[in-house]
Amino acid sequence: MKSLLIFYLVVLNIFQIALTCTLSGEVNVLVINNLPSSTPPLKLHCASGDHELGFHTLKVNEQFSWKFCMGLRTLYFCHLWWGSKQKGFIVYKTRLFQKHFFYYFWAAKTDGIYLYHTDNATFYTQKIDWE
Numbered sequence: 001m002k003s004l005l006i007f008y009l010v011v012l013n014i015f016q017i018a019l020t021c022t023l024s025g026e027v028n029v030l031v032i033n034n035l036p037s038s039t040p041p042l043k044l045h046c047a048s049g050d051h052e053l054g055f056h057t058l059k060v061n062e063q064f065s066w067k068f069c070m071g072l073r074t075l076y077f078c079h080l081w082w083g084s085k086q087k088g089f090i091v092y093k094t095r096l097f098q099k100h101f102f103y104y105f106w107a108a109k110t111d112g113i114y115l116y117h118t119d120n121a122t123f124y125t126q127k128i129d130w131e
Helices: 002-024
Strands: 026-033 042-048 052-058 063-069 075-082 085-093 103-109 112-116 125-128
Touching: 026 042, 026 052, 026 075, 026 085, 042 063, 052 063, 075 103, 085 103, 085 125
Parallel strands: 026 103
Antiparallel strands: 026 063, 042 052, 042 075, 075 085, 103 112, 112 125
């Protein structure tokens, strides 16, 4: 009886996780190092209030990515360091009653940080300047 109850709880938990993403959609975020090869590597730290994604060091053209189920209050941020330059910014935030995308590609370049999302753009747009 005890093992049946545990099995039931595990199945219920899996179903709840799958259903959550089915209803809200899965969001994919990618950060790529598009900096020149003769420069220091890109360092980054990303997290949300619920998920710590850790610190990472990216060589030229390397990327770091993750995916998650969108919630009503989902917010992810990253902090990037490149040599003496750095910047912290929000990479994803749920906004009610506004169109959202399922793919957010962020690229670090020499003059700033660019965003590309697959729904209506075919190129990266500069969104953030380095500090």
